[in-house]
Amino acid sequence: MVASLIGEHRYEKVKALGEGTVSVVSKARDRSKKKGDKDRIVAIKKIRMGHRKDGVNITALREIKLLQELSHPNVIGLLDVYAGKNNVNMVIEYCVTDLEEVIRDRTIFLTPAEIKCCMKMILEGINICHKKWVLHRDLKPSNILVGADGNLKIADFGLARLHASPKARLTHQVITRWYRPPELLYAARSYGPSVDMWSIGCIFAELILRIPYLPGDSDIDQLSKIFQARGTPTKEDWPDHDSLPAFVQFKETPPPDQRQFFLAASPEGLDLMNKMLHLNPQKRISAEEALQHPYFVTEQPTPCDAEALLEKIRSGSTVKDKGSPDEEPDESEADDNNNESQNAPSALAKAIGQRKLSFS
Amino acid sequence: MSRPHSSSHDDSRRGIKRPNQHIGDSSAPVETSEHNSWLFTEEEITETPSRVQGLPEHAELKVVAKTAQFIQECGGELQVPQLTKSVAVKFFQRFFMLESMLNHPPPLVAAACLFLSCKVQETHKRLKDIIYWTVKVRTRNTKDFPDGMDLFENSPGYYEEKNNILDKEREVLRVLNFDLTVDHPYKHLWALTKSYLGSDQVQRSITQAGWNFLNDSFRTYLHVRYDAKEVATAAFFMSAKLHNHKLPDGTTRERSTGKRILAWHEFFKTNLHRVEEVCKILLDMYELEDKASSVFKKGAGVIESVPPKHPAKRRKTENVKLESTPIDNEPRTRVEPYTAYR
Ligand SMILES: Nc1ncnc2c1ncn2[C@@H]1O[C@H](COP(=O)(O)OP(=O)(O)OP(=O)(O)O)[C@@H](O)[C@H]1O
Ligand SMILES: [Mg+2]
Numbered sequence: 001m002v003a004s005l006i007g008e009h010r011y012e013k014v015k016a017l018g019e020g021t022v023s024v025v026s027k028a029r030d031r032s033k034k035k036g037d038k039d040r041i042v043a044i045k046k047i048r049m050g051h052r053k054d055g056v057n058i059t060a061l062r063e064i065k066l067l068q069e070l071s072h073p074n075v076i077g078l079l080d081v082y083a084g085k086n087n088v089n090m091v092i093e094y095c096v097t098d099l100e101e102v103i104r105d106r107t108i109f110l111t112p113a114e115i116k117c118c119m120k121m122i123l124e125g126i127n128i129c130h131k132k133w134v135l136h137r138d139l140k141p142s143n144i145l146v147g148a149d150g151n152l153k154i155a156d157f158g159l160a161r162l163h164a165s166p167k168a169r170l171t172h173q174v175i176t177r178w179y180r181p182p183e184l185l186y187a188a189r190s191y192g193p194s195v196d197m198w199s200i201g202c203i204f205a206e207l208i209l210r211i212p213y214l215p216g217d218s219d220i221d222q223l224s225k226i227f228q229a230r231g232t233p234t235k236e237d238w239p240d241h242d243s244l245p246a247f248v249q250f251k252e253t254p255p256p257d258q259r260q261f262f263l264a265a266s267p268e269g270l271d272l273m274n275k276m277l278h279l280n281p282q283k284r285i286s287a288e289e290a291l292q293h294p295y296f297v298t299e300q301p302t303p304c305d306a307e308a309l310l311e312k313i314r315s316g317s318t319v320k321d322k323g324s325p326d327e328e329p330d331e332s333e334a335d336d337n338n339n340e341s342q343n344a345p346s347a348l349a350k351a352i353g354q355r356k357l358s359f360s
Numbered sequence: 361m362s363r364p365h366s367s368s369h370d371d372s373r374r375g376i377k378r379p380n381q382h383i384g385d386s387s388a389p390v391e392t393s394e395h396n397s398w399l400f401t402e403e404e405i406t407e408t409p410s411r412v413q414g415l416p417e418h419a420e421l422k423v424v425a426k427t428a429q430f431i432q433e434c435g436g437e438l439q440v441p442q443l444t445k446s447v448a449v450k451f452f453q454r455f456f457m458l459e460s461m462l463n464h465p466p467p468l469v470a471a472a473c474l475f476l477s478c479k480v481q482e483t484h485k486r487l488k489d490i491i492y493w494t495v496k497v498r499t500r501n502t503k504d505f506p507d508g509m510d511l512f513e514n515s516p517g518y519y520e521e522k523n524n525i526l527d528k529e530r531e532v533l534r535v536l537n538f539d540l541t542v543d544h545p546y547k548h549l550w551a552l553t554k555s556y557l558g559s560d561q562v563q564r565s566i567t568q569a570g571w572n573f574l575n576d577s578f579r580t581y582l583h584v585r586y587d588a589k590e591v592a593t594a595a596f597f598m599s600a601k602l603h604n605h606k607l608p609d610g611t612t613r614e615r616s617t618g619k620r621i622l623a624w625h626e627f628f629k630t631n632l633h634r635v636e637e638v639c640k641i642l643l644d645m646y647e648l649e650d651k652a653s654s655v656f657k658k659g660a661g662v663i664e665s666v667p668p669k670h671p672a673k674r675r676k677t678e679n680v681k682l683e684s685t686p687i688d689n690e691p692r693t694r695v696e697p698y699t700a701y702r
Contacts, residue, residue, distance in 0.1 A: 056476070
């Protein structure tokens with residue numbers, strides 16, 4: 001009987017976890033467990049439908065479709081989807097916190113092995129995305145979640161999309177500014193996986209520095225921060241950069257010696273970061289190559305394992321939620337119950353039951 | 361990715377034969393690119409909710425054929441890629457595997473499926489344009505809307521149509537269980553022709569013929585019964601046959617390396633028996649449509665004659681000729697006016 005619970009009747013919201021621009025994420029308990037099973041805790045991302053004008057929210061559909069096609073320990077898992085009256089609800093793997101919280105938590109000191117573990121998991125996650133032709137286009141610490149198993153999980157595919165053709169014209173208005181690569185700031189309309197690699201380079205720097213690496217307060221300031229930190233692009237290094245739509249000439253600056261800024265970085269770590277933060281997107285390292293970099297393959301220390309990382313993160317002060325599911329249900333969340341009467345199921349529909357989502 | 365429902369859901373499905381799992385005559389595992397839960401057996405397809413509610417078989421199949429044509433036409437007017445149209449047809453067919461045509465007007469579901477597939481395939485169209493073209497195509501040549509009547513935002517009936525489509529879109533998502541992943545046969549056909557044929561005129565015309573077969577295949581329930589790779593393999597085989605092009609049957613070897621060349625049906629590890637079934641269904645469809653169109657030509661019976669408006673335009677892509685498959689015959693998709701379709 002319990003197993004046939006579906007939609008909003010199946011999940012009991014426990015508390016709010018986070019809020020995005022068009023979504024609210026809450027923690028919930030899955031009621032459809034069998035007797036004796038442990039409580040299954042999930043996260044529910046409720047996306048508002050938006051205007052009646054355009055029907056079901058495209059961002060939600062995009063995120064749902066892409067997550068159905070991606071299945072990897074380092075990509076957030078989509079468990080179920082159901083519609084409410086005026087929203088779409090994505091049931092996703094519950095995560096204990098996100099990387100932004102971890103970075104901001106001064107009581108957590110990340111060792112080189114732990115940083116390497118983080119980087120490895122982020123790269124493995126994005127590697128599978130890129131292999132399946134998915135660009136994330138909004139990588140930043142708050143969109144990288146820490147799973148209950150310690151695995152980092154790439155989440156929030158609301159801006160992601162498939163990039164089948166290199167000629168396709170894409171919008172340059174993507175990626176939160178601090179993590180946006182120079183070609184997008186110059187309004188390039190054709191780009192590829194290298195935009196995500198830049199963001200990961202910024203996250204790498206942030207993990208070491210523990211403050212945002214390039215916090216520009218306008219697009220132009222962003223470019224100036226990038227060139228201050230990495231030098232201005234040269235004709236030899238990046239031949240066509242001055243023909244991009246929004247090209248602006250900056251006072252030429254040679255690339256500074258990075259070691260002075262990243263005293264805590266190992267030589268190979270710094271080399272990898274430089275390759276991720278190459279100004280010319282064509283020369284930027286790919287996720288696959290990055291995973292083969294000596295930083296991961298030969299240099300000591302080797303990355304710690306996910307459980308050890310989780311333990312470290314849990315030791316911090318900002319992770320208040322230590323994973324106990326026994327919290328009071330939040331009444332305010334028990335809205336939007338819609339008792340849409342469903343059409344009388346035919347014999348076949350009944351026989352087939354609720355079809356599963358087809359995950360490959 | 362873990363399953364969305366607990367395993368106890370499987371109990372309700374016990375006893376239903378899943379396709380591909382019980383075909384014993386091939387030791388090679390059958391490779392399917394889509395989740396089996398959207399593939400149905402022959403028996404299941406004869407017991408669709410519509411049929412259970414009493415809709416006769418021929419009426420249901422006619423709706424399926426017309427919808428494919430309808431979506432093809434609307435998609436053409438909206439200038440969306442073939443893939444977007446095919447995904448819409450697949451959504452439509454999946455929907456009616458679980459819901460009855462007597463409860464949901466098929467043209468409305470088709471419009472909602474097209475609206476949805478435009479979003480899912482990143483070929484967005486404004487709802488306004490979807491409404492304009494679906495209504496226009498649907499009501500061409502009918503009495504209730506004179507052909508050419510334009511449905512604009514201030515027209516009477518516009519808001520009703522809009523609300524109907526928006527409600528149906530959600531309903532489609534609910535019935536599809538938000539499963540938006542669709543495999544399509546076109547890319548598999550492409551892979552086949554690229555691997556088996558040189559890049560010459562023959563390859564081009566075989567690919568073109570196969571492409572047409574695939575377009576036509578959406579007029580049947582093939583795509584809820586067979587995997588996209590099986591359909592592509594069948595279309596490939598039929599178009600090679602049409603061009604008298606012999607395909608490797610598994611006995612030939614590469615001259616330089618001595619490596620065995622995979623037989624055409626082994627490329628995707630398809631089951632030959634199932635591929636044959638696909639061919640047969642396609643040929644049956646052509647034959648049936650031939651019959652229907654000759655009935656139409658004689659003007660016999662109750663079938664109202666509706667001359668096609670732009671026959672040349674509509675059949676732009678259907679330029680293959682096959683003796684037994686009269687693809688170019690006169691209006692077969694118009695054996696009934698759209699009023700009946702509504
Ligand atoms: N599975 C989860 N488990 C725990 N917390 C989560 C989960 N998913 C999201 N969150 C929290 O909710 C926040 C918002 O989620 P998400 O980024 O997916 O939403 P969004 O609306 O797309 O946000 P934005 O548009 O602002 O980036 C995250 O930063 C995270 O703190
Ligand atoms: Mg976010």
